[in-house]
Amino acid sequence: MLKIGDLRYTDFSSKIDFFGLDILIGPFKINLNIDAPKAKFFLHEMWCEYPLSATLSTRDFHVRLVKSGSHRRWLRPQIQFLVDGLPPFQPLPAHHHLPMLEWGLNWCIAKRCHHLLMLHAAVVERNGRALILPAWPGHGKSTLCAALVHSGWRLFCDEFGLVRPEDGALLPLPRLIPLKNESIEVIRSFAPNAHIGPSFHGTRKGTIAHVRPPTESVERMHETARPGWFVFPRWVAGSPLRLEPMLKSEAFLMVATNAFNYEVLGQTSFELVGQMVNDCDCYSLIYSDLDEALKALDELTRTTP
Incomplete structure (x- = not known):
């Protein structure tokens, strides 16, 4: 093509x-x-x-x-x-x-696109299972996503977790990953081979630069994945790493409130989010060191059956 x-x-x-x-x-x-x-x-x-x-x-x-x-x-x-x-x-x-x-x-x-449930989350995939990272703006989601994509994970999307209601599958949408301000140099240093476009200064979000999706992620953008893990990341300067299990009830509430169209889909989204949370291991992640966070996520996802 x-x-x-x-x-x-x-x-x-x-x-x-x-x-x-x-x-x-x-x-x-x-x-x-x-x-x-x-x-x-x-x-x-x-x-x-x-x-x-x-x-x-x-x-x-x-x-x-x-x-x-x-x-x-x-x-x-x-x-x-x-x-x-x-x-x-x-x-x-x-x-x-x-x-x-x-x-x-x-x-x-x-x-x-209300025929799909749309989570405000970064999503990456490995071995057919998706790591879903819902987060509020400023919590380090895009930085973590870009680092994961250049550490052996396939990019689904940085902004949208698209869920097909009929079977709960996650759909890839491999688009540019927007990095803001200090995160641009963090990823340049972490992943020298990443293709990062020009910096746009003075936007409403500060300085923005975009990471181009890897070729493989685009070539495989019709391959779905099943939910594997929910991890709710938050970058906190100087904080020690904390990766802790979450109660399913707390995870459900956070996934629902991070969805773009939860109220629009009504009962469908309630049942879909409930099934996804039930099927996934759920964790909160607080980090300041990117390498430590990646190591912890790698250990978590490789040891989870």
Whole structure:
């Protein structure tokens, strides 16, 4: 199957500008149109492993990233994210193009994909079992996810744990992993071979840089996994490592409150979360040293039957 990286940049640029490209990412087909040159350049680099759809099947999202037409476009150029031709939020500075695209896709998935249970969690896989890492912003989820992905785990997603209600399987959605501020240099040092894109300064989350998904994770993005472990991570500066079992009742509450659409799915989500928590070992993790956390998780997941 033809991938974005198989296209010469000039061909990619003209196609995604004038006609849009149908791009497959996990279970979704995205029609993407971009008329911002810098955004196209970085997208060709960072999305190079994603396959292009050769069929005329239904698209899940029609997305555009366009230069804002406001009167400020010459002095302070802006960029606008559109879905089905409408802007769901205000434009951002033009040099924040890649973060805006990623945040916009998050919005599309969270608002429209209610046929799936959507957990706010990083998910990685090994030997057919998924390690699910639900966490609030600022708890070190993305940093830990990026380190795991470069330590023998397959990336499912950093932002969404997508659960299929009919069988409880987790669906891969291997997208860019956003690192913030100090975490960027932490991962550069930990995983020198990681492909980290440009840094975007002054965003609403500070400085952002993205880790490109490993090739294998994208090539295997149709291989599901069954839940294996729930680990609720939290980075605390200077704290000793603490990996402790959690009560199932506490884990259930934390999974439910970390879901994007728990209330929308009602009884389905109640039963699904209950079954997942019952089937998984559940732990809390407090860490300050990344290597210590990885070692503890590796021991936990290798010794659990």
